[in-house]
Amino acid sequence: MDLPQPLVRGRLVSRYKRFFADVxxxxxxxxxxxxxNPGAMLGLNAPGLPVWLSKSDDPKRKLAHTLELVEVDGGMVGINTMHPNxxxxxxxxxxxxxxxxxxxSHRREVKYGVxxxxxxxxxDPARAPCWLEVKNCQAAYNARLKPDHKVWLEVKNVHLMRTPGLAEFPDCVAARSLKHLRELEAMVAEGDRAIVLFVVQRGDCEAFKxxxxxxxxxxxxxDQAADAGVEVLIYACDVAISGLKISHRIPWAR
Structure with a gap:
């Protein structure tokens, strides 16, 4: 996925009110x-960190610039939570x-649960439907599907790393994400396939928890969702000024 070019570089002064950053x-x-990014951005919100911003030419926008990347621990981290999907x-x-x-066929934002x-x-006409919530998957589970089963896929953004090499989620209380897990469990209970896929917007992590x-x-x-049959997948990304790309799967340190 290409980022808008050119990005401009600066240093973070303050991140506040969740959706504002002085640079x-x-x-x-x-x-x-x-x-x-509505999260806490722990480790990525310290004053003085180098940041990269895109700029929009849309005259209707109140803020022309968008914070895209933070330089930390010798690498780039994507903070835009719109990008994982x-x-x-x-x-x-x-x-x-x-x-x-x-x-x-890949349809997005399909209603389910409550x-x-x-x-x-x-x-796919020749296959059972699959529902995907971006979070951890076990491909072996697919073999147990019946022709009329569905698969749900939910996506979650990850950028927290407090221990070198270990990605973590969430970085604050994530009540909505917990609700998604409960709904995915309900899909599994009905005989469908449910997947949560965590997208780690950094390339320096070797495991996830x-x-x-x-x-x-x-x-x-x-843990409960996984025990109930919800699959958990974690994929890391290659992150650069030019753009981001999902690169490789990393293990869940459960």
Whole structure:
């Protein structure tokens, strides 16, 4: 997935009110940028960190610039939570995710559960439907599907790394994500296939775990969902100024 070019570099002054970031560009110009990330951004919100911003020419936007990347620990980290679904859509179109390859149709934001929408519904005339919520998958589960079963896929963005090489989710209380897990469990109970896919917007992580310290309810919920048959997949990304790409699967340190 290409990022809007050219990106401009600066240093973070302050990230506040969830969706605002004050930045001083390398040429000394101060500006306020849109921060497309409702999470805590732990480890990525310290004043002075180098950041990269895109710029929109849309005259209707109140803030022309968008915070896209943060430089930390010697590498780039994507913080835009709008990107994981786009990255997964791109990977699905290229059949780059072996666990869910081969579906001819990929529908997004399909209603399911109680007032929720699953990130992707994968369909093919010769195969059972697959529902994908971006989070961890076990391809072996697919062999147990019946012709009328469905697969739900839910996508979650990950960028927290407190221990070198270990990605964590969430970075704050994630009640909505826990609700998604419960709904995925219900799909499995009905005989469907349900998948949660975690997209790690950084390339320096070798494993993943749920962050029990910051949200014990979600960490317990992920274990429970997996035990109930919800599949869990974690994929890391290659991140550069030019763009991002889902690259390889990493293990769940359960």
């Amino acid at each position: 001083v560009l390398d040429d000394g110009s101060p500006l306020t940028a849109h921060c497309p 786009r990255l997964v859509a791109e990977a699905l179109a290229a059949d780059a995710l072996p666990e869910v390859a081969g579906y001819s 007032g929720s929408r699953v990130d992707f519904l994968l369909e 749920a962050c029990h310290e910051l949200d014990p309810a979600f960490a317990r919920g992920l």
